[in-house]
Amino acid sequence: MHARSPTLAGESAPPFWASAPKALLERLGASPEGLTSAEAARRLKVHGPNSVHEQEALSAARLLLRQFQSPLVLILVFAAVIAGGLREWIDASIILAMVLGSTLLGFFQEHRASRAVAELRARLALTAKVRRDGAVATLPFSEIAPGDVVLLSAGAVVPADALILKATNLLVSEAALTGESFPVEKKPGTVAAEAALPARTNAVFLGSSVRSGAGEALVARTGRATEFGAIAERLKQKPIETEFARSLRRFGTMLIQVMIGIVLFVLIVNQLLGRPFIDSLLFSVALGLGMSPELLPAIVSVTLSAGARRLAREGVIVRQLEAIENLGGMTVLCTDKTGTLTEGAIRLMDAVDPAGHPSADVKRLAFLNAALQDGMDNPLDEAVRQAGAGLSVKRIRKLGEIPYDFTRKRLSVLVREDGHPDRPLLITKGAFDPVLALCTRVATARGEAALDAKARAKLQAFYETKGREGLRLLGLATRILAPGGRLTLGDEAEMRFEGFLIFLDPPKPEAVEAIHHLAGMHVAVKVISGDNRHVVRHVAEAVGLKANQVVTGEALAGLSAQALAHRVEHAQLFAEVDPQQKEAIIRALQRRGHCVGYMGDGVNDAPALYAADVGISVDQAVDVARESADVVLLRRDLDVLRQGVAGGRRTFANTLKYISITTSANFGNMVSMALAAPLLPFLPMAAKQILLNNFLSDLPALAISSDAVDPAQLRTAQRMTIADIRRFMVVFGLISSVFDLTAFALLLTVFRTTEPLFQTAWFMLSVLTELTVIMVLRTHGPVWKSRASPLLEGTAAVVGTAALLTPFLGPVSRLFGFAPLPPMLLLGIFALVAAYLAATEAAKLRFFRPRRR
Secondary structure, three states: OOOOOOOOOOOOOOOHHHOOHHHHHHHHOOOOOOEOHHHHHHHHHHHOOOOOOOOHHHHHHHHHHHOOOOHHHHHHHHHHHHHHHOOOHHHHHHHHHHHHHHHHHHHHHHHHHHHHHHHHHHOOOOEEEEEEOOEEEEEEHHHOOOOOEEEEEOOOEOOOEEEEEEEEEEEEEOHHHHOOOOOEEEOOOOOOOOOOHHHOOOEEOOOOEEEEEEEEEEEEEOHHHOHHHHHHHHHHHOOOOOHHHHHHHHHHHHHHHHHHHHHHHHHHHHHHOOOOHHHHHHHHHHHHHHHOOOOHHHHHHHHHHHHHHHHHHOOEEEOOOOHHHHHHOOOEEEEOOOOOOEOOOOEEEEEEOOOOOEOHHHHHHHHHHHHHOOOOOOHHHHHHHHHOOOOOOOOEEEEEEEEEEOOOOEEEEEEEEOOOOOOOEEEEEEEHHHHHHOEEEEEEOOEEEEOOHHHHHHHHHHHHHHHHOOEEEEEEEEEEOOOOOOOOHHHOOOEEEEEEEEEEOOEOHHHHHHHHHHHHOOOEEEEEOOOOHHHHHHHHHHOOOOOOOEEEHHHHOOOOHHHHHHHHHHOOEEEOOOHHHHHHHHHHHHHOOOOEEEEOOOHHHHHHHHHOOEEEEEOOOOHHHHHHOOEEEOOOOHHHHHHHHHHHHHHHHHHHHHHHHHHHHHHHHHHHHHHHOOOOOOOOOOHHHHHHHHHHHHHHHHHHHHOOOOHHHHHOOOOOOHHHHHHHHHHHHHHHHHHHHHHHHHHHHOOOOOHHHHHHHHHHHHHHHHHHHHHHHOOOOOHHHOOOOHHHHHHHHHHHHHHHHHHHOHHHHHHHOOOOOOHHHHHHHHHHHHHHHHHHHHHHHHHOHHHHO
């Protein structure tokens, strides 16, 4: 092992894919046995961790700066500068204090939320098998350094840019880098330095995944020096916009249009009335801020992260926060049967000969195939190894292997028994139809016979009979090869059919109830499996799904897009489908207007997981499946997923509560002040009072994430539409305005208030109505039948008490221009609040009546 540093960083030599393995090992100061832990640690200090993402400190700095990107905040800062220039120091200081308080509040909430989510994601960190200290170790991606030798197998995500040292039928998917969906075969060699990425067949790159086969590769570049690192920024700049994010953007556009119109109207009217420009400007800008839910980014982030933490306690880890909205909006769940509808504890029931009799020879051959294969670990091989207790591979030498892939659907191992060097035996195990297609002979009690049509029909009948009993069958075949030859795919031919392996994976009793609950939430369950139609139908019947129609991959092949969309809409069961057909089914359902979830855990599930609106995998899934998923379940359980759907809907409902309630209240206040400003002899509220009002009323909104949700809102997928929000905002905003104008008339005619008393009374009335109306509008049903969360109630009570006491606290009262209110005026305010709440409750019950029905 050489101890010098790798020299690729400043690379004047040819790129690593244009180098021979021996030359690259020399340049990197590495060896085929890998690095020592000490040398790897030293290289990590030089090159940094193997990550394309920025450090947390930088993320926090960007998060803080993002709080000041709001145009409204920048306008307020500008207004404060103007006030300072006119020596209105108190107004300037208050505006800056309110801006700073709001932005810091948003920052701390979002920063806390992002750290919580980062901790959840850390539980799902990818790992790779690496040669370290002369042994194979499993390490996080971040600890891989240039010069490491990584071991690749089916299902693994490639951890860095690396040169192939060894390969056995290694097929790698590079879709994330090249957009090409078909895998590329990788093998040792050299290619030209100017070769494009798809032509670099001797190298693998970070972000790609192993579709099949196995290999070893020498890490040449890590982190941001990789090809993926070079395009990571471009990928981050154009994320896929979710429907929820798109709705928020449209909502923001609508608010800006309304706000600009009212602000300009108020500013022009005040100038026409001859009021001081600076007061009018500050009032208009503060009014604009009052219209905007400036804490919306923080509220959305806090609500989503709170939902993510709640889901984590229930065994659901969210990798992308936005996926919570799609999880709640899911209308169709597509899932494989293994581990979700079935127990997932697959066991080998029997190994039988072609006649269906138990066979020790078939069991031993299957054990050798499973025990000696180096490719993808899978539960079927594990079941064969467990059933082979007492069997051994001591006198067996492995000569070669053709790993499993999802096109051939089989695995072949070439072995030779000590003492029989002239009889290399090829053992092939896999799906029944592909294995049977390779065979020309069949084993019998007297030796072997030709595999004619009659013999094939008998084998097919046995296979279908066992399938209808819910048993899964694999075929096993052998062939003696000539000694000394190199194993190729062409050797899988003219084989002898040896028998069947019979596996049992019983249906889960609790799956019936979980599917029933999902149906009650209007989520349709569809089974998409590569298994045979008979097993799929049996499992579906056992868990309560309609099994009268099973659509096979053969039936789907060749269908037009329109025919496929019609077929997938009405069928519940799909069997014998390949990975591309799984993806096609997902996309066809999406074209029908569904929000589709896909649940899978294998290499063949990665395309469908990526295509789905919400990809769902499990903690024990292969790396590429977990990396393609948006949500990872810690338990293979549909009921856990049902809780995740309910959690997603709860999170969405609480986010929508903040948007609807805040905008309607603020819209009402804006309309009230815009209408009253020209009629009053003074401004209804000073700019600093508006800002304090807005700040106080926003505090309880941060507790909305903890609120309970009406059961009816959990029963169906929710959608955020601008039309619904606009209608809600106008109806309840105008109700608020009616009471505001009534209050203005009473304050001027009955109580004959002066400017300080008027502004104090209006400030108090505005804060109290905004706090109490949250309790009314947070539920679609009668307010007395739905209790808010303790945190929301407590926060509202504290803020309400602060608003009542503020006018009576001398220094604070003088700072904001308040005046103590007489008892009769306080009673009048309380009466107006009560009347307003009663009117809002009556309007709400009428507004939501169609939805409750």
